[in-house]
Amino acid sequence: MSTxxxxxxxxxxxxxxxxxxxxxxxxxVPQPASGPLGAQLLRQWSxxxxxxxxxxxxxxMWINHHRLFTHIRHSDNxxxxxxxxLLLGVTFVPFPTAVLAxxxxxxxxxxAALLYNGTYVALAIVFNFLWHYASSPQRHLLGSExxxxxxxxxxxxxxxxxxxxxxxxxxxxxxxxxSLAANVALACFFAIPPKFARAG
Amino acid sequence: MSTxxxxxxxxxxxxxxxxxxxxxxxxxVPQPASGPLGAQLLRQWSxxxxxxxxxxxxxxMWINHHRLFTHIRHSDNxxxxxxxxLLLGVTFVPFPTAVLAxxxxxxxxxxAALLYNGTYVALAIVFNFLWHYASSPQRHLLGSExxxxxxxxxxxxxxxxxxxxxxxxxxxxxxxxxSLAANVALACFFAIPPKFARAG
Amino acid sequence: MSTxxxxxxxxxxxxxxxxxxxxxxxxxVPQPASGPLGAQLLRQWSxxxxxxxxxxxxxxMWINHHRLFTHIRHSDNxxxxxxxxLLLGVTFVPFPTAVLAxxxxxxxxxxAALLYNGTYVALAIVFNFLWHYASSPQRHLLGSExxxxxxxxxxxxxxxxxxxxxxxxxxxxxxxxxSLAANVALACFFAIPPKFARAG
Amino acid sequence: MSTxxxxxxxxxxxxxxxxxxxxxxxxxVPQPASGPLGAQLLRQWSxxxxxxxxxxxxxxMWINHHRLFTHIRHSDNxxxxxxxxLLLGVTFVPFPTAVLAxxxxxxxxxxAALLYNGTYVALAIVFNFLWHYASSPQRHLLGSExxxxxxxxxxxxxxxxxxxxxxxxxxxxxxxxxSLAANVALACFFAIPPKFARAG
Numbered sequence: 001m002s003t004x005x006x007x008x009x010x011x012x013x014x015x016x017x018x019x020x021x022x023x024x025x026x027x028x029v030p031q032p033a034s035g036p037l038g039a040q041l042l043r044q045w046s047x048x049x050x051x052x053x054x055x056x057x058x059x060x061m062w063i064n065h066h067r068l069f070t071h072i073r074h075s076d077n078x079x080x081x082x083x084x085x086l087l088l089g090v091t092f093v094p095f096p097t098a099v100l101a102x103x104x105x106x107x108x109x110x111x112a113a114l115l116y117n118g119t120y121v122a123l124a125i126v127f128n129f130l131w132h133y134a135s136s137p138q139r140h141l142l143g144s145e146x147x148x149x150x151x152x153x154x155x156x157x158x159x160x161x162x163x164x165x166x167x168x169x170x171x172x173x174x175x176x177x178x179s180l181a182a183n184v185a186l187a188c189f190f191a192i193p194p195k196f197a198r199a200g
Numbered sequence: 201m202s203t204x205x206x207x208x209x210x211x212x213x214x215x216x217x218x219x220x221x222x223x224x225x226x227x228x229v230p231q232p233a234s235g236p237l238g239a240q241l242l243r244q245w246s247x248x249x250x251x252x253x254x255x256x257x258x259x260x261m262w263i264n265h266h267r268l269f270t271h272i273r274h275s276d277n278x279x280x281x282x283x284x285x286l287l288l289g290v291t292f293v294p295f296p297t298a299v300l301a302x303x304x305x306x307x308x309x310x311x312a313a314l315l316y317n318g319t320y321v322a323l324a325i326v327f328n329f330l331w332h333y334a335s336s337p338q339r340h341l342l343g344s345e346x347x348x349x350x351x352x353x354x355x356x357x358x359x360x361x362x363x364x365x366x367x368x369x370x371x372x373x374x375x376x377x378x379s380l381a382a383n384v385a386l387a388c389f390f391a392i393p394p395k396f397a398r399a400g
Numbered sequence: 401m402s403t404x405x406x407x408x409x410x411x412x413x414x415x416x417x418x419x420x421x422x423x424x425x426x427x428x429v430p431q432p433a434s435g436p437l438g439a440q441l442l443r444q445w446s447x448x449x450x451x452x453x454x455x456x457x458x459x460x461m462w463i464n465h466h467r468l469f470t471h472i473r474h475s476d477n478x479x480x481x482x483x484x485x486l487l488l489g490v491t492f493v494p495f496p497t498a499v500l501a502x503x504x505x506x507x508x509x510x511x512a513a514l515l516y517n518g519t520y521v522a523l524a525i526v527f528n529f530l531w532h533y534a535s536s537p538q539r540h541l542l543g544s545e546x547x548x549x550x551x552x553x554x555x556x557x558x559x560x561x562x563x564x565x566x567x568x569x570x571x572x573x574x575x576x577x578x579s580l581a582a583n584v585a586l587a588c589f590f591a592i593p594p595k596f597a598r599a600g
Numbered sequence: 601m602s603t604x605x606x607x608x609x610x611x612x613x614x615x616x617x618x619x620x621x622x623x624x625x626x627x628x629v630p631q632p633a634s635g636p637l638g639a640q641l642l643r644q645w646s647x648x649x650x651x652x653x654x655x656x657x658x659x660x661m662w663i664n665h666h667r668l669f670t671h672i673r674h675s676d677n678x679x680x681x682x683x684x685x686l687l688l689g690v691t692f693v694p695f696p697t698a699v700l701a702x703x704x705x706x707x708x709x710x711x712a713a714l715l716y717n718g719t720y721v722a723l724a725i726v727f728n729f730l731w732h733y734a735s736s737p738q739r740h741l742l743g744s745e746x747x748x749x750x751x752x753x754x755x756x757x758x759x760x761x762x763x764x765x766x767x768x769x770x771x772x773x774x775x776x777x778x779s780l781a782a783n784v785a786l787a788c789f790f791a792i793p794p795k796f797a798r799a800g
Binding site: 207208210211213214215217218219222225226277280281284287288291292294295298299302303306307308311312315 | 427437441459463466469
Binding site: 009010013014016017018020021022023024025027029030031032036037038041052055059060062063066069191192193 | 607608610611613617618619677680681688691692702712715
């Protein structure tokens with residue numbers, strides 16, 4: 001953590017931490033008057049599914065943000081604005097998550113899954129913009145010890161993101177549960193460091 | 201980030217991060233029982249508009265706070281209290297945002313827009329107070345390497361703030377959508393660094 | 401900020417920041433269907449009063465926490481636990497605040513004000529415990545450069561706290577608005593640095 | 601706090617701070633229209649009990665997290681993922697807490713207490729995984745000055761966790777109030793540093 005980027009990282013950590021913790025508020029607390037607890041807990045399985053996928057997604061976005069800022073040592077106004085655009089997406093995630101949780105298993109689940117994966121497409125695009133901006137050779141925002149090989153590894157893995165989430169939208173159009181499974185698989189892919197990921 | 205101001209910045213980062221993330225909670229989650237999802241999502245367009253403008257506003261206030269504390273190296277009790285007054289405004293923002301979101305397109309939208317822009321006027325005034333307090337030559341709270349030119353650039357840009365938001369209140373009295381457009385334009389103005397801003 | 405206490409301070413900053421930002425959620429957002437906006441905004445004056453007093457109270461507690469940890473350089477298990485007890489009080493504040501906001505101007509406002517000031521009594525006592533624990537000469541948790549004069553200044557100011565808030569409880573028993581005025585006065589007293597405060 | 605683990609700790613601090621502060625939102629605010637305030641405050645005793653136990657539990661988990669990262673100096677992808685798994689448990693805690701608060705004293709309190717203690721079993725297991733991963737001799741994530749004695753002290757205390765919380769589940773099956781008392785006792789056990797804890 002360089003002193004120049006310390007506050008960008010601290011503010012981003014705060015936003016990631018709050019967005020990931022707010023997800024639990026979307027899970028409805030069963031009340032004694034509404035029937036047996038066990039049945040109520042089981043009925044809202046869709047809330048647990050979308051809570052878990054969104055937690056994994058935000059958590060792994062944080063790991064990626066952390067990974068990028070291990071390389072980024074300098075900060076300028078453009079980086080602050082692109083980082084803010086990324087955080088706009090992060091704070092938005094609890095909304096499509098709640099919409100998906102409410103509609104999974106209902107007639108409109110396809111639209112809910114499209115909104116959900118559309119948010120991920122947008123986030124994947126902003127991640128690419130942020131990384132391209134920071135790693136551009138003439139801008140010198142990366143630490144001098146970062147080698148070209150690591151940069152290209154991240155670039156290759158990230159380019160894959162928007163394409164993959166667009167594919168998830170197509171899958172969601174055909175079959176919603178299959179698109180959720182694809183989401184979990186993609187979260188795993190972005191959880192592994194770029195050097196192990198052979199994408200494209 | 202100097203060690204003397206590190207905790208003021210950390211606490212402020214926390215407050216900014218939470219206020220900006222809480223905005224999403226104001227967006228109502230459509231339920232299957234209340235009708236088709238698509239129609240419900242479209243009906244609450246005013247929530248998305250006020251979410252987006254408020255996100256941009258808080259985010260850019262954070263960038264400005266960050267910019268000021270790049271220059272501020274020392275801290276005293278007065279600075280802590282003025283910073284707290286600023287944070288009072290920041291934590292208040294989600295309330296007028298929610299009021300505006302609820303009333304946009306309804307009879308009382310003018311009053312809601314006045315409350316919204318009035319909050320911004322107050323915040324712009326506190327930003328000026330904080331900067332004048334910190335940059336006053338006899339108080340020595342700035343880093344010794346900060347040149348007079350940078351100080352005057354910020355002072356000039358900030359003086360413009362309260363006037364501009366008062367003008368937004370006048371516009372809101374005449375036409376609410378026009379005032380929202382003016383808000384977006386002002387957010388862009390304060391997003392650019394002071395050296396590029398030629399105000400007044 | 402010493403490296404040994406850095407994480408205690410970071411965690412505490414987070415809790416203070418969230419508790420102070422959550423206060424705004426207690427203010428009800430008027431809806432178009434419930435009548436004219438202006439009348440609705442005025443009717444909930446008690447929410448603004450308790451929001452403002454609680455914001456000032458938590459903010460000034462943070463300033464005091466920051467002031468103590470400027471002196472505290474070392475950490476042990478007892479300090480972590482006492483700090484946790486303090487944070488228990490801080491996270492509790494939004495609850496009596498909301499109770500007071502709901503009952504101000506209603507028959508049970510006295511009980512609500514007693515609960516509110518009772519929370520402050522407890523917090524003032526924990527602040528004294530924390531400071532006595534940290535400043536005890538045989539424990540060596542303070543920085544070596546802290547002089548005896550500063551220590552006694554803080555001790556004198558803090559001893560005043562529980563007594564003053566107990567007095568507020570007595571005033572609340574007789575007259576609730578007067579107790580709120582006393583709360584504001586006390587917040588101002590603890591906002592000033594100990595060297596200017598001549599208590600007891 | 602080493603620079604390599606600084607951001608993992610900052611992000612974790614944020615999540616712990618938010619999860620511990622959100623607990624207060626589960627306590628219902630009595631309204632004037634629902635009857636006398638005193639009776640309403642007393643009726644929801646179960647909310648205070650579960651708020652207090654969960655606060656103690658999350659707070660002491662934070663102290664333990666802090667204690668582990670005093671020893672952990674280096675970070676790798678596996679540590680980030682295990683830490684994320686731990687935080688998944690931390691953010692989940694407000695949900696079983698709210699379920700327990702709603703059902704304590706009602707027919708389904710046994711199931712609620714099992715869910716509550718089951719969450720703790722899972723968290724205790726993840727704590728063991730995280731520590732075993734970090735303290736494994738071939739991985740070199742600990743600081744070089746950490747002695748074998750301290751490592752074994754923590755290992756011995758942590759191994760006790762899952763067993764103890766499983767026992768709490770058995771007690772909850774027989775008697776719910778007794779299981780809550782056992783929870784408080786266990787929180788105290790994990791609050792003391794490992795060198796004083798003689799477990800197993």
